[in-house]
Amino acid sequence: MGALCSVIRFENLQELKRLCHWGPIIALGVIAICSTMAMIDAVMWYWPLDTTGGSVNFIMLINWTVMILYNYFNAMFIGPGYVPLGWKPEKSQDCMYVQYCKVCQSYKAPRSHHCRKCNRCVMKMDHHCPWINNCCGYQNHASFTLFLLLAPLGCIHASFIFVMTMYTQLYNRISFGWSSVKIDMSAAKRDPLPIIPFGLSAFAASLFALGLALGTTIAVGMLFIIQIKVILRNKTSIESWIEDKAKDRIQYYKTGEIFIFPYDMGSKWKNFKQVFTWSGIPEGDGLEWPIREGCHQYTLTIEQLKQKADKRVRSVRYRAVEDYSGACCPVTKGVKTFFTTPCTEEPRIALCKGDLILATRGLKHWMYGDKFLDSTTDAGMRVRGWFPRKCVEKCLYDSEMDQPLDGEKKNR
Numbered sequence: 560m561g562a563l564c565s566v567i568r569f570e571n572l573q574e575l576k577r578l579c580h581w582g583p584i585i586a587l588g589v590i591a592i593c594s595t596m597a598m599i600d601a602v603m604w605y606w607p608l609d610t611t612g613g614s615v616n617f618i619m620l621i622n623w624t625v626m627i628l629y630n631y632f633n634a635m636f637i638g639p640g641y642v643p644l645g646w647k648p649e650k651s652q653d654c655m656y657v658q659y660c661k662v663c664q665s666y667k668a669p670r671s672h673h674c675r676k677c678n679r680c681v682m683k684m685d686h687h688c689p690w691i692n693n694c695c696g697y698q699n700h701a702s703f704t705l706f707l708l709l710a711p712l713g714c715i716h717a718s719f720i721f722v723m724t725m726y727t728q729l730y731n732r733i734s735f736g737w738s739s740v741k742i743d744m745s746a747a748k749r750d751p752l753p754i755i756p757f758g759l760s761a762f763a764a765s766l767f768a769l770g771l772a773l774g775t776t777i778a779v780g781m782l783f784i785i786q787i788k789v790i791l792r793n794k795t796s797i798e799s800w801i802e803d804k805a806k807d808r809i810q811y812y813k814t815g816e817i818f819i820f821p822y823d824m825g826s827k828w829k830n831f832k833q834v835f836t837w838s839g840i841p842e843g844d845g846l847e848w849p850i851r852e853g854c855h856q857y858t859l860t861i862e863q864l865k866q867k868a869d870k871r872v873r874s875v876r877y878r879a880v881e882d883y884s885g886a887c888c889p890v891t892k893g894v895k896t897f898f899t900t901p902c903t904e905e906p907r908i909a910l911c912k913g914d915l916i917l918a919t920r921g922l923k924h925w926m927y928g929d930k931f932l933d934s935t936t937d938a939g940m941r942v943r944g945w946f947p948r949k950c951v952e953k954c955l956y957d958s959e960m961d962q963p964l965d966g967e968k969k970n971r
Contacts, residue, residue: 596717
């Protein structure tokens with residue numbers, strides 16, 4: 560019993576460590592600044608104890624803050640749900656339709672993907688979000704999307720309060736002369752005296768909070784639109800990308816196939832209910848999913864296997880001609896390489912002269928691929944990540960050297 564309590568305590572501590580990351584620190588800082596300033600300004604603009612409107616306004620502010628934090632911490636601490644270690648399909652013959660994860664030592668269930676940050680296979684993975692320092696997936700997709708909806712709505716309300724407070728507080732302090740405008744920021748002449756003095760520092764703080772609120776409204780609002788679009792199609796961001804790649808593959812090879820996404824229920828309302836339920840628990844168990852007619856549980860995983868095989872065919876072998884330390888923004892590799900570093904949390908891989916790399920995609924000044932840790936065999940261990948294009952050159956003996964990278968093909 561004591562050992563069990565120790566394990567639970569350790570897991571709780573591990574979850575609390577998620578807060579010690581730049582994403583949650585910034586996100587919670589923005590929430591704290593906007594909420595605190597909005598409540599202070601609401602007291603100055605619309606005193607909540609005198610009128611019903613003021614009371615409703617103040618209660619709504621508190622309500623926004625509570626609901627935003629509730630869904631934020633739900634998304635962070637409940638997590639997306641992970642594929643059980645050692646999982647495999649019930650029927651042994653179905654193992655040929657799914658990929659095997661060497662890290663988790665189990666097969667990847669349909670719609671699951673391995674996250675390098677969480678180091679687990681995530682059920683119905685959408686993406687790894689740095690702002691919650693966790694993945695968005697099966698169990699927390701609804702909470703995460705509600706957070707994306709409530710944060711802009713709360714910020715719009717706060718922005719209105721900031722604007723009205725600055726306007727009402729400055730209205731009687733501005734005097735116009737023939738050739739000048741004067742603003743008296745002292746609160747001593749006001750009648751009645753304000754509960755909280757509105758001086759220069761309060762004005763600057765309100766203006767700063769207004770900028771944060773407007774920026775959050777635009778940025779988070781755009782993320783909400785992206786999320787609700789994929790939810791209404793019963794997809795994830797990764798699955799939308801897989802579907803686009805399926806169309807590219809079929810068009811590239813002219814196979815005549817027709818790829819049908821298996822999890823679209825044919826109705827936006829039915830798709831919506833797959834994520835949002837009254838109980839708060841999403842439909843299904845995260846391993847098996849309802850599918851549309853003409854498809855089966857492994858329609859998507861079979862397409863993933865085809866794309867993986869296609870990627871191996873189109874990949875290009877390179878050899879490192881310069882050392883690279885693995886820095887995010889290398890100073891010694893040129894100005895263009897420094898300023899065009901990929902804006903992603905995907906890792907960079909250090910290179911030593913002579914290393915072999917199998918590149919799978921590329922940008923103008925950067926490439927992404929697998930570095931062979933054992934150069935004597937292709938089946939050995941690999942490290943995957945980004946590296947500067949100028950540090951490598953194409954192997955002339957590679958039989959696939961004339962195949963363009965995905966990124967290069969699209970840029971032509």
